[in-house]
Amino acid sequence: MREPERIEIQLSKSKLTLLFLGSIMFVGLGVWYVISPPKVNISVFSNPTIVFIVGLASILFFGLVGFFIFKKLFDKSPGLVISAEGVFDNSSGVSVGFVPWTDIDEIKETKVLNQTFINLVVKNPQDYIDRQKSAFKRKSIQINYKSYGTVIGISANGLKIKFKELKALLDERFADFNRKSA
Structure with missing residues (x-):
């Protein structure tokens, strides 16, 4: 019985690009929430401190995600x-x-x-x-x-x-x- 072949699955640069663009969009939303919070009629988001925290969390989380995705875009190794x-x-x-x-x-x-x-x-x-x-x-x-x-x-x-x-x-x-x- 022969051994099963080695299977290499490549990273999808198009999928990674879309994910990177999505993370940039959420970083942008976070910046908007921090710099100029939108006025909304939702009780939770009417508190400027909560809006600031949500914006900051978005910047940090999606900024980090975007950083790792960006690095993967230039990774030549199989995924x-x-x-x-x-x-x-x-x-x-x-x-x-x-x-x-x-x-x-x-x-x-x-x-x-x-x-x-x-x-x-x-x-x-x-x-x-x-x-x-x-x-x-x-x-x-x-x-x-x-x-x-x-x-x-x-x-x-x-x-x-x-x-x-x-x-x-x-x-x-x-x-x-x-x-x-x-």
Whole structure:
């Protein structure tokens, strides 16, 4: 029986460009809220302090998101590599790198605000947290772990593949690995 081929899924520059433009738009809205808050008849947004905080949060969050997307636009590496050994994740700003099939307990879907993620539930999540050099990445991965029970969440949003195809491919390769190692 021959080994399954290595599959490289490239980053989608067009999807990333749209995501980057969306983040810039939200940064712009945040700046507008901070500099010249709109007058609205919604009780929560009639408080200038709340409008300022929402604007500032928008600038910080979407500015950071935009920064990571911008970096990915110039990344020549594949977004995801699936091989007989495991999965190499380079799909986002907080990717963990190589995840061997032997570390994966389960592959599941999670939906967060109409955004679907493929979660790789690993046996040793703390190892993946500890190997992050950046404090920001480490903290982001810890938040993922506390919120969703996994340190690895993969989105097809920045990849040249549809979500269902990616999920089916990962499920198939994980099942192949489990059959061979049983």
